[in-house]
Every structure is written in C-alpha cells, then in structure tokens.
Amino acid sequence: MGKAILISYESLVNSQQSTVNSQQSTVNYAQFPIPIIMKSVFRIFLSLVLSLVLALGWVLLSATPAFALPKTSINYTNINLSDRDFSNSDLAGGTFVAAEMRGTNFQGADLTNAILTKGVLLNANLSGANLSGALVDRVTFDGANLTNANFSEAIMTRTRFYDAAISGADFTDAIIDAYQVTLLCEKADGVNPVRGVSTRESLGCP
Numbered sequence: 001m002g003k004a005i006l007i008s009y010e011s012l013v014n015s016q017q018s019t020v021n022s023q024q025s026t027v028n029y030a031q032f033p034i035p036i037i038m039k040s041v042f043r044i045f046l047s048l049v050l051s052l053v054l055a056l057g058w059v060l061l062s063a064t065p066a067f068a069l070p071k072t073s074i075n076y077t078n079i080n081l082s083d084r085d086f087s088n089s090d091l092a093g094g095t096f097v098a099a100e101m102r103g104t105n106f107q108g109a110d111l112t113n114a115i116l117t118k119g120v121l122l123n124a125n126l127s128g129a130n131l132s133g134a135l136v137d138r139v140t141f142d143g144a145n146l147t148n149a150n151f152s153e154a155i156m157t158r159t160r161f162y163d164a165a166i167s168g169a170d171f172t173d174a175i176i177d178a179y180q181v182t183l184l185c186e187k188a189d190g191v192n193p194v195r196g197v198s199t200r201e202s203l204g205c206p
Helices: 002-031 034-062 178-185 199-203
Strands: none
Touching: 178 199
C-alpha cells in the first residue's frame, strides 16, 4: 500500500513538473520569437540598402562632368541661319552641325568649343571670332572673312578655305589638312591682335 502511494506521489510530482516546464517553454517562445524578429530586421536592413543604392544611382545619373556637355543649350543643327547676325554673341559650346550659314555674321562672337561640323559658311563674317578648341571639320569657308579669328587647337580636317581672308588669323595647334595648309601659306600674313601670334607662324609656313 505504502509503495503504491509513493509511486503515485512521484508520478504526480513528475506530471506537475512536466506541466511547469511545458508552460515555461511556451512562455519563453512567446516572449522571444527570434525567427520573427530576425526576419523583420532583415527586411528593414534590405530596405535601407535599396534606398541607398537608389539614392547613389540618382546622384551618379544627375552628376554630369563639365567636359561632357556644352555650357549652353544652343543647338542649330540642320538650321538655315543664312544672313543672321550673331556678332559679339556668346555661342561657346554651341552646336551648328550641317547648318546653312551663308553670309552669317559671327564677328567677335565667342564660339569656343563649338561644333560646326559640315557647316556651310560661304562669305560668312568671322572676323575677330574665337573658335579655339572648336570642331570645325568638313566646313566650307569659301569667301569667308576670317581676319583676326582665333582657331587655336581647333579640329579643321577636310575643311576648305578657298578665297577666304585669313590675315591675322591664329591657327596655333589646329589640325588642318596638309594641302589646305599649303594653300593658306600662300596668302598668310598679319599678326593676331589678341594672341600676338603671326598667321604664318601659327600655320608653320616656311
């Protein structure tokens, strides 16, 4: 009888202890849902990283190097500008690709780093204009007034100057076809009043 009661008592104690452990285990899990917390933290971290990446991408796309774009938004590509007056205008970095500029007045204009590729400037007036660093390839300057113009460091490949007035023009470090240089040297004279360089010297004439 006594042994049976002892077993029953121990069983009861063990059963109660199991119940307490089970409750503690349930409470602990409820109080510290580690997998759920870690999942939330990961989502927040991922959102922050994505936001930073998007912000960085926006900055990189918005930032434009100074040399990639001209300082102005002048664009006269394929436009007929014949007989227009741009004298003493700030046209630096402007685009005049394949523009028709017959008789156009660019006297004293700032055309630094401008793009005049395939432009037609027959009888145009560019006296005293600054075209340093400009892209002047395949341009027609026939009969144009280039007196005292600055073409230093300009790219002038396949450009022609038949009957153009070039007295005082500065071609220092400009890239010009050898044949055109020979023709220019036949009439080159004068000194550029701004840079103090003789036209013949700038062309490398003998």
